[in-house]
Amino acid sequence: MTTALLFPGQGSQAVGMGAALADAFASAREVFAEVDQALGQDLSGLMRDGPENQLTLTENAQPALMAVSLAVVRVLDRDFGVAVDRASFVAGHSLGEYSALAASGALALADTARLLKLRGQAMQRAVPVGRGAMASLIGPKTDLALAEAAAQAGSALGVCVVANDNNAGNIVISGDKAAVDRAIEKAKELGARAIPLNVSAPFHCPLMQPAADEMAQALSSAPITAPRLPVVANVTARPETDPETLRRLLVEQVTGRVRWRESMEWLASEGGVTRFVEVGSGKVLTGMAKRIAPGAESLALNTPDDLEAFAKEVASGE
Incomplete structure (x- = not known):
């Protein structure tokens, strides 16, 4: 084995x-x-x-x-x-x-x-507390393409990227809070659930x-x-x-x-x-x-x- x-x-x-x-x-x-x-x-x-x-x-x-x-x-x-x-x-x-x-x-x-x-x-x-955010995109429709599209929508308002590609149905985005909030809206439009994470900083992003x-x-x-x-x-x-x-x-x-x-x-x-x-x-x-x-x-x-x-x-x- x-x-x-x-x-x-x-x-x-x-x-x-x-x-x-x-x-x-x-x-x-x-x-x-x-x-x-x-x-x-x-x-x-x-x-x-x-x-x-x-x-x-x-x-x-x-x-x-x-x-x-x-x-x-x-x-x-x-x-x-x-x-x-x-x-x-x-x-x-x-x-x-x-x-x-x-x-x-x-x-x-x-x-x-x-x-x-x-x-x-x-x-x-x-990153100053409150400036950054992370969110988990979950659900059967959540894949990397959906997460990338959501992050791209958020990028109009600041830094927003895919931080953790954990598995199909569980992908985390990270960046400026306003940008992540916009990405959450987009992800929901695309059929994913989005849960803001209780984290102290926006990890794994620029x-x-x-x-x-x-x-x-x-x-x-x-x-x-x-x-x-x-x-x-x-x-x-x-x-x-x-x-x-x-x-x-x-x-x-x-x-x-x-x-x-x-x-x-x-x-x-x-x-x-x-x-x-x-x-x-x-x-x-x-x-x-x-x-x-x-x-x-x-x-x-x-x-x-x-x-x-x-x-x-x-x-x-x-």
Whole structure:
């Protein structure tokens, strides 16, 4: 069975995330302690106890989600003998790409935590609160052509682009608030439902260029090595292994489209993936995988029981 590990993005955070792993495994506690030390912050305490409004802040949610994902990876390796390179590919949704790079050994855990903290802060600084907006276009008529048409209509009033091509029936647009509002109207005319998202900034659009500039500077000195297995990048929707290419794509990703549907389609077809395993908090990517590649097995590893069952399955050769 050919496996791809998937790493979730912002929105999958929740108070209590990682607590069961920390209670059950010393190796998970080690990951959380390393992240806390790297950030000089009791992030693990915030993850366990909240408050939710602090955990949801971009600068906290991003390293927190990575920490839970890497705790799962370390527990699988140390406690169950399932190394990350038992998989054939890794991929992460937006910030999850950093988790994928850390899991595959391209980035050190402490460096990843610091980069994500900065990424969250830089994204928040890039656009004044209230200027930007994002909206999810959903429904059976929602496809990339409809979303592009809606974004084009919004562009008459400012920046408006497709930010996340998640799967057919779930596409996110981002940009100036007035432009996104116009795009929402157009999307509804075209037969889609449109839901404004409760986000603090318009991610993955040209308004994020100041954040991309900050990340370019930070990433220029970050040690990035060749990953142990290919990383399917958001920007290209193709597997990448060259450290300098990965560095450049992390910068481009800040303003660029998350090409998740295409990434998953490549994995299922060209990559021959027959099992998608979501690693970390939540099950958002598992749901997407089932819609994009219904012929493949899809599962999420959230709890100690999930990890034990998965390890037994791997050991039996299933």
